[in-house]
Amino acid sequence: MRSKRRLLGILTSVALLAILAGRAAASPLVREVQIDGNQRVEEAAIRSHVHLEPGGPLDRERVDRDIKEIYELGFFDHVWVTSEPVAGGVRVTYHVAERPYVTDLEFDGVKHVEREDLEAVVNIVPGSIFDPRKAWEGLEAARKFYGGEGYPDAKIEYELKRREGNTAVVHYHVEEGRLIRIREIRLEGVKAFKKRTLRKLMTTRKAWLFSFLTGAGILNEDELSTDVDRLTAYYYDHGYIHARIDEPKIERRRDGLVVTIKIDEGPLFHVGSIGFEGDVLIEESELRRLVGFRSGDVFRASALRDAIFAVTEAYGDRGYAFAEAVPDTRVVDARKEVDVVFQLHSGPVVTIRRIDIRGNTKTRDYVIRRELELSEGEKFSGSGLRRSKRNVRRLGFFDEVELTTERTDREDQVDLVVKVTEGRTGSFAAGAGFSSADNLLFNARIAEQNLFGRGQRLVFNADFGQIRQNFQFSFTEPWVANRPLSVGLDVFDWSLEFDRFRRGGRGVALRASYPLEDLGLRSLYGRSLRDVRAGLEYRLERARIDGLGRFAPPDVVAEEGKRLTSSITPSLIRSTLDHPFDPTRGSRQVFSAEFAGLGGETDFFKIEFTGRWFFPVAEIGSKRTLVYSVGGNLGYGLGDSGASGKELPVFERYFPGGINSVRGFDTRTLGPKQEVCDTTGATCVNSETGGSQQLIFNNELIIPLVPDAGIKGVL
Numbered sequence: 001m002r003s004k005r006r007l008l009g010i011l012t013s014v015a016l017l018a019i020l021a022g023r024a025a026a027s028p029l030v031r032e033v034q035i036d037g038n039q040r041v042e043e044a045a046i047r048s049h050v051h052l053e054p055g056g057p058l059d060r061e062r063v064d065r066d067i068k069e070i071y072e073l074g075f076f077d078h079v080w081v082t083s084e085p086v087a088g089g090v091r092v093t094y095h096v097a098e099r100p101y102v103t104d105l106e107f108d109g110v111k112h113v114e115r116e117d118l119e120a121v122v123n124i125v126p127g128s129i130f131d132p133r134k135a136w137e138g139l140e141a142a143r144k145f146y147g148g149e150g151y152p153d154a155k156i157e158y159e160l161k162r163r164e165g166n167t168a169v170v171h172y173h174v175e176e177g178r179l180i181r182i183r184e185i186r187l188e189g190v191k192a193f194k195k196r197t198l199r200k201l202m203t204t205r206k207a208w209l210f211s212f213l214t215g216a217g218i219l220n221e222d223e224l225s226t227d228v229d230r231l232t233a234y235y236y237d238h239g240y241i242h243a244r245i246d247e248p249k250i251e252r253r254r255d256g257l258v259v260t261i262k263i264d265e266g267p268l269f270h271v272g273s274i275g276f277e278g279d280v281l282i283e284e285s286e287l288r289r290l291v292g293f294r295s296g297d298v299f300r301a302s303a304l305r306d307a308i309f310a311v312t313e314a315y316g317d318r319g320y321a322f323a324e325a326v327p328d329t330r331v332v333d334a335r336k337e338v339d340v341v342f343q344l345h346s347g348p349v350v351t352i353r354r355i356d357i358r359g360n361t362k363t364r365d366y367v368i369r370r371e372l373e374l375s376e377g378e379k380f381s382g383s384g385l386r387r388s389k390r391n392v393r394r395l396g397f398f399d400e401v402e403l404t405t406e407r408t409d410r411e412d413q414v415d416l417v418v419k420v421t422e423g424r425t426g427s428f429a430a431g432a433g434f435s436s437a438d439n440l441l442f443n444a445r446i447a448e449q450n451l452f453g454r455g456q457r458l459v460f461n462a463d464f465g466q467i468r469q470n471f472q473f474s475f476t477e478p479w480v481a482n483r484p485l486s487v488g489l490d491v492f493d494w495s496l497e498f499d500r501f502r503r504g505g506r507g508v509a510l511r512a513s514y515p516l517e518d519l520g521l522r523s524l525y526g527r528s529l530r531d532v533r534a535g536l537e538y539r540l541e542r543a544r545i546d547g548l549g550r551f552a553p554p555d556v557v558a559e560e561g562k563r564l565t566s567s568i569t570p571s572l573i574r575s576t577l578d579h580p581f582d583p584t585r586g587s588r589q590v591f592s593a594e595f596a597g598l599g600g601e602t603d604f605f606k607i608e609f610t611g612r613w614f615f616p617v618a619e620i621g622s623k624r625t626l627v628y629s630v631g632g633n634l635g636y637g638l639g640d641s642g643a644s645g646k647e648l649p650v651f652e653r654y655f656p657g658g659i660n661s662v663r664g665f666d667t668r669t670l671g672p673k674q675e676v677c678d679t680t681g682a683t684c685v686n687s688e689t690g691g692s693q694q695l696i697f698n699n700e701l702i703i704p705l706v707p708d709a710g711i712k713g714v715l
Contacts, residue, residue: 027057028089028090029056029058029088029089030089030090031054031088031089031090032086032091032092033050033053033054033092034093035050035093035094036093036095036096037095037097037098039166040075040098040129041073041076041098041129046070046094049070051066052066052092058092066094067080074129074131075096075099075129076097076098077099078095078097079094079095079096079097080095081094100160100162100166100168101127101130102124102129102130102167102169102170104126104170106161106170108171109174109175110176112149112151112179113145113146113176117145118142118174121142121144121145122135122139122142122172123137124170130160130170135158139157139158142154143155143156146176147219148218148219148222150180150217151176151178151179152180152219153177154174154177155174155175155177156172156173156174157173158170158173159171159173180252180256181218181219181256182205182206182256182257182259183206183207183217183255183258184206184256185199185202185205185258185259185261186259187263188260188261188262188263189262190263191265192235192238192240192265198234201227201231203223203226204220205217207256217256219257219259224248228247228248231261231263232245236301237300237301237302238298239268239269239298239299240268240269241266241269241299241331241338242266243265244264244266245261246263248260267336269298269299269331270296270297270298270299270337271296271297271298271299271337271338271340272295272330272335272338273295273340274291274340274341274342275340275341275342276341276342277341277344278342278344278345278346279346281315281318281320282314282315287311290311290314291310292306292307292310293307299338304327307327308325308342311325312382313382313383313386315382316380316381319349319351319380319381320347320380321347321380321382321414322350324343324347325343326342328343347411349379349412350379350380350411351378351380351412351413352374352377352413352415353376353410353413353414354376354415354416355374355375355415355416356416356417356418358417358418358420359421360420360453362422362425362450362453363398363453364453367395367450367453368392368418370479370484371392372388373388373391374388374416385405388403389401392418393579394577395450396580396582397420397423397425397449397455398422399422400419400420400421401419401420402419402420403416403418403419404416425448425449426448427445428447429444430444430445431443440465440466441463441464441466441468442465443462443464444462445459445460445462446458446460446461447461455479456478457474457475457488458474459475460473460474466497467496468494468495469494469504470492470493471492471493471494472490472491472494473490473491474488474489475488475489476488484518485513487511488510488511489509489510489511490508490509491508492506492507493506494506497547498668498688499688500549500552500676500687501547501548501552501556501560501650502545502546503543503544503545503650504546505542505544506542507539507540507541508539509537509539509541510537510538511536511537512536512537513533513535513536513571513573514533515534516529516532516533516534519534531574531575532573533573533574534570534572534573535570535572535573536568536569537569538566538567538568539566539568540564540566541564541565542563543562543563543649544561544562544563544651545560545561545650545651546560546561548560550678551676551685551687552687553673553674553687553688555643555647555689556687558641559649559650559651563600563601563649564602565602565651565652566596566597566599566600567594567595568594568595568598570592570593571590571593572590572591573588573589573590574587574588574589574590575587576588583614583627584614585614585615586613586614587611587612588611588612589610589611589612590608590609590610591607591608592607592608594607594608602639603639604638604639604640604641604649605637605639606636606648606652607635607636607637608634608636610634611631611632612632613629614627614628615630616628617701624704626701626704627701628699628700628701628702630698630699631697632695632696632698633661633694633695633696634695635694635695637652637653637692639652642689642692646692647692648690650689650690653671653689654690654693655668655671656668656671656694657671661696662698669688671688671690671694672690672691673687673688674689675687700714701714701715702714
């Protein structure tokens, strides 16, 4: 019945077009235009592609165009037009046969891949109109997907199972075949490098014992093509500019695949002459220093890119915002050298007309402006632009930071646009937990890193536990009198339970820091001091030792009670972290020297160095970065306590061990101990007394678990 209907429609359309062709000179008037056959597609959507209008002539070309446009909507199997005479003209009807509505997808034979992954590539979605073209494209994508999973022989077909109401289920039948892995990767013609070095550059790997875990040995043709590009780039970057790598040959064997890559390395090329032409506005000796390579060096494409950036930025730092350094490389095969001539185009000196800050819904404009190293009316600086972006990002207030320039109606002026996306800077947490270090612990913490949008930091923390109690209030003002003078106040009361005693303290600390660069100190022995701050802290604390147990060591017994500590601590802080609270790259080092005895009851001297470095390992999604971190702490102290009279007071000593210092050891159990016996001498125990020196080194892999909540795991 359906086929007869379609045939009738086609014949009717042909007849209509024939009539129109034969009577073009006397086309009847269109009195009415109707739409017929649509069930789910709105009539208005079809009419928007109908250009035949009542009152006009019955135009063959217009009808042809209408049929084509309606069919191209992708919702219909067939589109045809009929006409019938009415008073004063004809009634034209556009007939459509809708494609079925897909209600579900079915799969059989799927065993070794996830159904969800297969659904994502077949290009058909339940709740959509069935499109045969998309269905065939989906089959090709599914076969390619299976090939990338190690099943190159997989066969997949679909069947459209029609249901009532012009609905359908798309049923996919899959024959996966057997898993086929790469057994060998051959690199032929390699002389300049170790084959192992080249294989490490490739994503494609041969199968090995733990391939079921790593996925190694699976042939992905797209990845293999990328590997060829990667190998080619490696050769170009090591002076082999004529290197040619053939299309990989894939050989099927009984035990798997053999991938053969033939490489014609060609000769090694060195840098010939280096010259500069055009707007040479910088001393040539300085330009050669910026280029970074010299005549006779192995020619490297990456070095050339770095040179372009360095020269362009040097011009940019002099106000030439649109400067270009275009390298003209001239290959001299006879000498096996590449002569490089930089064509320099400076353009006009550009000034910043206006700074436009966008997206800061909470943070005040001035908090961002004071981090910029560019000002309105000043000359443009390329390195200043880069450092400004880094400075704003390192505030830690924003999820995204983008700095761009926009041209104005004058060639010598640009507007600087700062676009930010506010991040979450405040947090409140309360809870309870149990650990080997603290036993039962209740915690409450309120923190705001950007108080009222002014950039101030406020933290209140309270810990109530069987072993540790800590109350801390901290406030930091990062800028004072519009200068980068950071000042802060800490108020604290803490106590920590040991096996044989308890130590604690109550007091306040005042701190301040200032960039060395703003003090006129820009470098030391050729090392930049741009990221170094000088700090100073004064601490006044009433320290206490109490809760002595039966086997408390003599050093502890001698210091039982309360003692006033008054100390001053100068420090140097260097930080290149990309984010102050959640770093993924960069480092932070602190060197401090604490002097106690200024009006207090204790005298000691303590030097400490703490450093930690962060390296991104891999990106896991858009907001997750796997980070490797390595760091350590060196502490050395002298005091007037202990058996030698040169040890630090007990409440200032080091007690390493535990998750926060040396993992794998019980908390605070490393370091010196004293043997203490009861009055009879029958029972003796070793009690921790702490040490005056410590050296700790550790490394860890930081794994983001819930990025939005800041939850991470550490290995």
